[in-house]
Amino acid sequence: MDATYDGDLVRADRRAREQFYDARGYGRPDDGGVALDPVEAAHLLFRGDLDAVVDRRAGGGDRLDFRSFLASTAVSEVEFFVYKDLRDRGFYLSPTRESRVADTTGDFAVYPRGKGPWDDTTAYRVRAVSERAAIAAREMQSLAAVDGDGTGVLAVVDEESEVTYLEVDSPTITGSTHHSLPAIEGDLLADRVLVWDPPVELHERAFYGQQLDQEGDAVQLSLVEAAYLASQGKLTVDDGRSGGEATVVERGRDVEGERFDRRLRVYSALRTAGVVPKTGFKFGADFRTYADVADVDHLGHSELLVRVLPTDHAFAPRDLALDVRLAHGVRKRMVFALTGANEGIDWLSASRLTP
């Protein structure tokens, strides 16, 4: 069976519509026949269901087989590999992108198994990208944002043509850790604050800082912990003169630059949400978090790994794969905290998915 390509869609007759659309969810009905997206036509050529696509572009009439259609500019490899992989997994899916010019990205509506374009439900909204693409944070957010219209999924095609699926979501961060503290004093060192006479609640209940020694009573706070406590009016520091939040923040900027402000904003939001952020250094992240801390001697498993990023960040798929793989391996959820020039924080999570 043949079909014709006009530079936008691939069209075939009524028999093709019955065989491809009605029976197996390819394309959409069009003037009695069927209109196929080039990637759908490529898959039908690959399966041998179509023999050739006649290329009518520029008044031509070349008969393209799968090999020459895939090598042409009509279809993107990235889309083809994702389309094929999802079909292999037993899904029907439809391209939803606005432009049909072959590109390194493509969007698909993937229907629940057993459902198709005739039904009204979507299991996944998939964005297909090459591992070489950079994905703007905004793009990730829009993928995460649609409610009740399927899970947002990033499908990354690596250089060996394998597809990795990442579920993208907007998590709600909540916890139950709220402790009241008395006012405390500390020494501001180069990159931390030492509290020599801490109240027991500071570390053992509210889980601020680390003890200097096993038996010791001094507690060392990170600068971000200290800046937060100072902002709450709970800490004053001494580095020769007495100071508060501004003194600690200034030191933070000295050692870490403007990243300190963004990390402090995220730290504060987490504490406000009742969640305890501790360093995520061993996991290569900014923070790991504990939602419900009553007592450090009975600390549960930390649930989230948080990476602080500017809102204009562009994700490299390989970096995403690294973060998500690591988080999965340590049974935590990978969360990105996007902070801009304003006060808001947008939370974005990414996790492994096997459709």
Place this chain on the structure above:
Amino acid sequence: MDATYDGDLVRADRRAREQFYDARGYGRPDDGGVALDPVEAAHLLFRGDLDAVVDRRAGGGDRLDFRSFLASTAVSEVEFFVYKDLRDRGFYLSPTRESRVADTTGDFAVYPRGKGPWDDTTAYRVRAVSERAAIAAREMQSLAAVDGDGTGVLAVVDEESEVTYLEVDSPTITGSTHHSLPAIEGDLLADRVLVWDPPVELHERAFYGQQLDQEGDAVQLSLVEAAYLASQGKLTVDDGRSGGEATVVERGRDVEGERFDRRLRVYSALRTAGVVPKTGFKFGADFRTYADVADVDHLGHSELLVRVLPTDHAFAPRDLALDVRLAHGVRKRMVFALTGANEGIDWLSASRLTP
């Protein structure tokens, strides 16, 4: 017991030498007494073995206790936390850095447990750094390079004052995978090469590419695999006209920039060493490698994760922690391939260490 600080070393008398150097490996003998590095004096103050250090700088005479000595410019927090942690683990160690000005890095010779500065063996050469420091690749190489003088170790102090140890080494890369191949032809697509009629050795023995389909006979090669095969005279490609290595490399640069050249150089070196590199995308690396491939149906575990970096790369400790943690979790060794403007590659490995 008191000691005096002259801006360089902390000096104490004969009794201190017996008690600190002879019995517990602090400092070194000096004119009948003992000369202590400030970090050693800080530890003795912390333990209560010294009562105070009299600060003789600028003709002064302040008596500094542990708290004020640590807050002074005499001693670096980063060094103190590493020194203390290694002492807590039962090691004797000596600062070996040239300058004693408090800094965010410090070097230590760590003796085997039960040994000390009066013996002639070193277990670890430790470089202590803050998590905020950037470590030049050259610095990592010099840490790895010394033979027979203890293991090179990077000790990173994170913002919560915990110490993470990374063993740094110069690995030798060898494998036994050598297969001869006939000449093959492929279609050059946007970001891969499709070989429609591949010899069975290509994928199933030498482990190039992936099969397009489970049962299919077409093999898709990544551009870096294709460029290597073309450089060996084994592959010609067709993208409208016939081409070889130059055509594939040009396409590689189009999609990946100059990184493609560096990755190709590393890929070639690995293949030459008898090792099969495959994509490391799922692990966030450039390659994972298999040392001994006879048959893809009996593939062992991949041993290395390889990240390709320029020789002038500066490692952020947090990125190192991420790579090393991930590699450990998947039972692989993290290897960095440093490639410069010349043809050489320097191999550097990093792994978790518990001293």
